[in-house]
Amino acid sequence: MSTSTVSVNDAVVAAPAQTCDADLAEHPSIFDLVPGYGPGASEGDVMPDPVVRPGQLPAAYQRMSDDELHARIRAAKETLGSRLVILGHFYQRDEVVQYADFVGDSFQLANAALTRPEAETIVFCGVHFMAETADILARPEQRVILPNLAAGCSMADMADEDSVETAWEQLMAAYADEHLTDADGREIASVVPVTYMNSSAALKAFCGRHGGIVCTSSNAATVLEWAFERGQRVLFFPDQHLGRNTAKAMGIPLEQMPMVNARKPGLGLSSEELAQARVLLWPGFCSVHKRFTVAQIDKARADHPGCKVIVHPESPMPVVDAADAAGSTDAIKKFVAASSPGDVIAIGTEINMVNRLAAQYPDRTIFCLDPVICPCSTMYRIHPGYLAWTLDGLVEGEVRNEIVVDDATAADAKVALERMLAALPKDA
Structure with missing residues (x-):
């Protein structure tokens, strides 16, 4: 196996028995039958309405042994050769990420997809918004596949287009009398x-339509600097925590970072709060990262x-x-790589990545802050059965689970994404 971003250790680190959902011990094929985002989802997850349940993995693939899958x-990868590129996010399970040609965070994978223009198909072992991004940035003749269409993102669902448009209209009305110049x-x-990429x-x-930009956790600081060069304020969505933490590190006081509520008149803010705002935060969050506490650090x-x-x-x-x-998944990887043998490192991020780092650096003690193991439940929906099924389809000439963003949306989104790709992380 060869990867371009990180070398993945084949050893599997056994996770503690205690998990945030007992269904994690069940066969992966049951996930499509579980309401919501599947095993491991937090009670804080916001459910999409209506709940969409994509088709179940074909029964033949449910019955296959791990060895057969x-x-x-392996056989499909060998047959497809350079016509195929597989992308795997750091949070993906080991038994899937071992087949990735590139492993990284969302910023790295967005760039990685661009380096394989000869590939006819991009298989994204991540979640839905990542596959959408790959489709937007891919060449017109390239196809993008998400092995399991149920691999969504609860955070992404916390900011929908109608709510953001409603908030934007209220902000434009609130600031209509401003005439600002640099x-x-x-x-x-x-x-x-x-x-946020999510x-x-x-x-x-x-x-893209409103002069804005996309950010990842890797380049959020660079992106906010870019935005402040062009505007007085930033509307940051959907993750309140990334927005708050990044702006605070830049010296913006908390009283200038109010949270908006699109369901309330005036976004739930007073005229004074709107006037002094520098970063308007959306009330979204990641269910996995919200679990980490100061008490765990203590x-x-x-x-x-x-x-x-x-x-x-x-x-x-x-x-x-x-x-x-604090840092992105890539920054966490670099932090561990820069440590010394014998060091003890507690990490506050998704468990698959923590376990992988622990296996990669056995001469260090590396563990997850949260004693209750909670993987990214949507990444967890992609398992070898889905990867085998979609790759077999390609060998047979059938494209399964293709992700296609319509041309009009893709054109505007690409503007914002290309701005993101140009905004290099501080440590790049």
């Missing part, structure tokens, strides 16, 4: 929309004096403030 995946006399916007193609298109330090703590910036602000460092 893996043999089919030091050179050039007009600047009252508000610049910034959407959002639908429609919201990325919204940002316990890690009590149990392991001198341990280092790093968390993802989707974690709540008090957790980020209490940690030794």
Whole structure:
């Protein structure tokens, strides 16, 4: 196996028996039958309405042994050769990510897809918004496949196009009398929309139409600087925690970061709050990262004096403030790589990535802050059965689970995504 972003250790680290959902121990084929986002989903997940349940994995693939599924995946990869590229997110399960040609965070994978123009098909082992992004950035003749269409994102569902449009209209009305210029006399916007990568193609298109941009956790600081060069304020959605943590690190006080509520008149804000706002936050969150607490950090330090703590910036602000460092999945990987043998590192991010790092660095003690194991439940929906089924389809000339963004949406979204790709992370 060869990967371009990270070398994946084939060893499987056994997870503690305690999980946030007993269904995690069941066969993966049952996931399509579970209401909601599947095993591991937090009670805080916001359900889409109506709940959409894609088709179940064909019974023949449910009955196959693990050995047969893996043999089919290997055979299909060999047959398809350079016509296929498989992308795997850091949070993907080991038995799937081992087949990825590129492994990384959302920023890295968005770039990685562009490096294989000869590939006819991009198979994205991630979640729906990632596959949408790949389709938008791919060449017209390339196809993008999401092995399991049920692999969505609860955070992405927390900001829908209608609600964002409603909030935008209210903001434009609130700031209608402003006429702002920069030091050179050039007009600047009252508000610049910034959407996190964890959002639908429609919201990325919204940002493209309104002079905005997409960000990832890797380049959020660069993106906010870009936005403030062009506007007085930022509307940041859907993740409140990434927006708050990034803006706070840039020196913006909390009183200038109010949370909007699109369901309330005036977005639930007073005229004074609207006037002094610099970053308008959307009330979204990641169910996995919301679980991390300061108490967990305190316990890690009590149990392991001198341990280092790093968390993802989707974690709540008090957790980020209490940690030794915070950063994207790639930054977490680099943090561990820069550590020394014997170091003890507590990590606040998704368990599959933590376990993979622990296997990759056996001379260090690496563990997840949250003692209750909660994987990204939507990433967890992609397993070898779905990967084998979609790859077999390609060998047979059938494209299964293709993700297609309509041309109009893709055109606007691509504007915002290309701005994102140009906004390099600080440590790049």
